[in-house]
Amino acid sequence: MSHPLHAPEPVVPPDGGLGPSLRRRHRFDLAYDGTDFSGWAVQPGLRTVCGVLVDALSTVLREPVAVTVAGRTDAGVHATGQVAHADLPADLDPEWLVRRLARLLPPDVRVRAVRPVPDAFDARFGALRRHYRYRVATAPHGAEPLRARDTVAWPFPVDVDALNAASALLLGEHDFAAFCKRREGATTVRALQELRWSVDDERVVTAAVAADAFCHSMVRSLVGALLDVGRGRRALDWPAGLLRRGERASEVPVAPAHGLTLVAVDYPPDADLAARAEQTRHVRSPAVPPPPVNSA
Known part of the structure; x- marks a missing residue:
């Protein structure tokens, strides 16, 4: 008989067992040691950060999951502040997902936080x-x-x-x-x-x-x-x-x-997310650069 303190966490379907749920965009904050990864992007036959993450998410949520990342790091490059987004069941408990991923993911990649964000949030195109x-x-x-x-x-x-x-x-x-x-x-x-x-x-x-x-x-x-x-x-x-x-x-x-x-x-602030994503999608040409980083 297992000790109560070590009892396995119950597997709760993301929709609570009530059938298909509405979708909501979620932000992921990630960290990883890139040493043993062939970069972020999925590549057939190679171990990649996105491949490992998507496999874990699909296993936990029991459905395919598509992830968009802020920056596709190359093979061997690390991250302590990577950001990604995915559209997940609206009634998902983010803390539950973080705990489940902590058990399933390998030790060289961690999902530090998951939280709902506006639909206009785009990890890639919305970044300043x-x-x-x-x-x-x-x-x-x-x-x-x-x-x-x-x-x-x-x-x-x-x-x-x-x-x-x-x-x-x-x-x-x-x-x-x-x-x-x-x-x-x-x-x-x-x-x-x-x-x-x-x-x-x-x-x-x-x-x-x-x-x-x-x-x-x-x-x-x-x-x-x-x-x-x-x-x-x-x-x-x-x-x-x-x-x-x-x-x-x-x-x-x-x-x-x-x-x-x-x-x-x-x-940017939530109110400016859609405008920023639209601006970034346009092909870059020389113009006034974004505001400088405050080094204070």
């Missing part, structure tokens, strides 16, 4: 900006063991002042084609709102990067180019000079994936 952090360990011994999966060991000196000077020249709305892997039909115009570097007492240099959106490999390419400046291989104005190109710059190194983490996604 995405925030990333890139961690580089410059100590002679490399990254600390407990952070080795999200911190790149960098064997060269890094001039943080040079990094920040070069980064400042990249801020604003530009065509970042030189730093992106182009995708057919996709624009490479982005509004880079934040790019600054800091160093902590453990000799970890961290880049804080924010933009309205990022094209494929953009953050890692920016970091790779700037680290070449920080180690003295390139001039301060070299990364900004690449903005004049209309295609990928082959000489730009792509920094390793595991140093990168998506830490937050910003959204």
Whole structure:
């Protein structure tokens, strides 16, 4: 006989057993260690974050579930502040779902919270900006063991002042084609709102990067180019000079994936969600960039 404290939680159908229910949009806040994932997007035969999440949701809710994410992270990239949405039964208990997913999901992906949101909420198109952090360990011994999966060991000196000077020249709305892997039909115009570097007492240099959106490999390419400046291989104005190109710059190194983490996604007030999503769906062209990140 099982102890009452360890009695299994009853499996309650999402509709309470009353038949099909109305749908309501729900927001998911997620975190994951990307080391053992082949990125976010579902790929046949590969372990992906979305694949694992959708499988778990479909098992718990006993129906197919479609999930839309704020940013499709690449293989090896982590997240502490990923956001997604899905349309689920309106009478679903979000706390119940979080508990059920905690039992079913593997330990390298967690759904931290689920909550109902307006139907106009779109995790992808409604976002104002995405925030990333890139961690580089410059100590002679490399990254600390407990952070080795999200911190790149960098064997060269890094001039943080040079990094920040070069980064400042990249801020604003530009065509970042030189730093992106182009995708057919996709624009490479982005509004880079934040790019600054800091160093902590453990000799970890961290880049804080924010933009309205990022094209494929953009953050890692920016970091790779700037680290070449920080180690003295390139001039301060070299990364900004690449903005004049209309295609990928082959000489730009792509920094390793595991140093990168998506830490937050910003959204407008509920009243502005529909307008923001509609605006984002239009093809980007040079215009006035969104308001800068408040660094205070």
